[in-house]
Amino acid sequence: MKTELLPIPPAPSVTRAPAVVPRGGWLAVALALLLGLVWPVAGASAQGIRVKEIASVQGVRTNQLTGYGLVVGLDGTGDQTTQMPYTAQSLNNQLQQLGLSLPPGANLQLKNVAAVMVTGQLPAFAQPGQMMDVTVSSIGNAKSLRGGTLITTPLKGADGQIYALAQGNLLVGGAGASAGGSKVQINHLSAGRIPAGAQIERAVATPFALGETIDLGLEASDFQTALRVTDAINKKLGVGTASAVDGRVIRLRAPGDPNARVGFLAAVEEVRLDAPIPVAKVIINARTGSIVMNQAVTLAACAVSHGNLSVSISSTPVISQPNPLSVGGQTVVTEQANIQISQDKGSLIAVPAAAQLADVVRVLNALGATPQDLVAILQAIKASGALNAELEII
DSSP states (O other), X not given: OOOOOOOOOOOOOOOOOOOOOOOSSHXXXXXXXXXXXXXXXXXXXXXXXXXXXXEEETTOOOEEEEXXXXXXXXXXXXXXXXXXXXXXXXXXXXXXXXXXXXXXXXXXXXXXXXXXXXXXXXXXXXXXXXXXXXXXXXXXXXXXXXXXEEEEEEEXXXXXXXXXXXXXXXXXXXXXXXXXXXXXXXXXSSEEEEEEEEEEOOOOOOGGGSSSEEEEEESSOOHHHHHHHHHXXXXXXXXXXXXXXXXXXXXXXXXXXXXXXXXXXXXXXXXXXXXXXXXXXXXEOTTXXXXXXXXXXXXXXXXXXXXXXXXXXXXXXXXXOOOTTOSSOOOXXXXXXXXXXXXXXXXXXXXXXXXXXXXXXXXXXXXXOOHHHHHHHHHHHHXXXXXXXXXXXX
């Protein structure tokens, strides 16, 4: 199968139309003024990027919460307790906390209960009493969680402390039906979501209001980008406001008052700078054969020869019978293997130097190789030094 790399065109540039005085009353005049105000803003947004789009404040992040709970109220689609004994044990513990003790040796045959794991992201600066979304996923053999209700489930952090309590009705974006051995299912039925289904009980301390400095962390480690961000902040807010610690961290001198610090960071995040030139990189997905490269990828002149090698193995059964009237002879069935190796002619193709992404795509498409062949070709070109980019296989 022949694969073809498709170049992704850049975003179109925005040009401002000439001013025309419309006719049609105040509504037309208002529309013309509105367009006159919108176009310059759109053009300005295309001139660069903001600091908030390539960096974030260190220490201001979400925290993962996890809990174990039970979903009740299922329509016969819960866990089979004979195969999942922990579901019955969890329900027994829940009933004991409510003051109901089951007789020893009671064999619960549950169909409307499922054991689940509840996960969520605790937002930064979240305070007690606020709500957060949670995801509920079955860990047993429940057929569906549709229509179920999650009973109170404590959500714990990595330190083992409880930070939120989750409870509510599940929203499952799927449907299914089965009868007579046939089954029809749309989307996934063993996981659901509860919007605003957990109430935060404890806040997480952040270093935002501590110390005299605040560190910004770039999304990617790049010394050139760190230098550009530092220069842009110092030019906007004053010399000495920002200093680069390394290729990823930028240290800011922030005011001590929390209100002034919030305004200071708001101003820093809105500082604009020229879009940095990305590192030339080619990403290869070895499982699917997908290849993605950015605009900075260039190709030096080289020669490529790639021939297809095929190996064919066939097996033919051979029956060996003993001679007539032989003593102790047995009929034996063996196999005779036939192995053939064929290789297509691999012509040497001269690949010219390509300075633009479109040229690289056109040259690679001329090879007419399969996705897996392209992976091997790119690795060989990189090893020869002709590919001016980082090669990353995921």
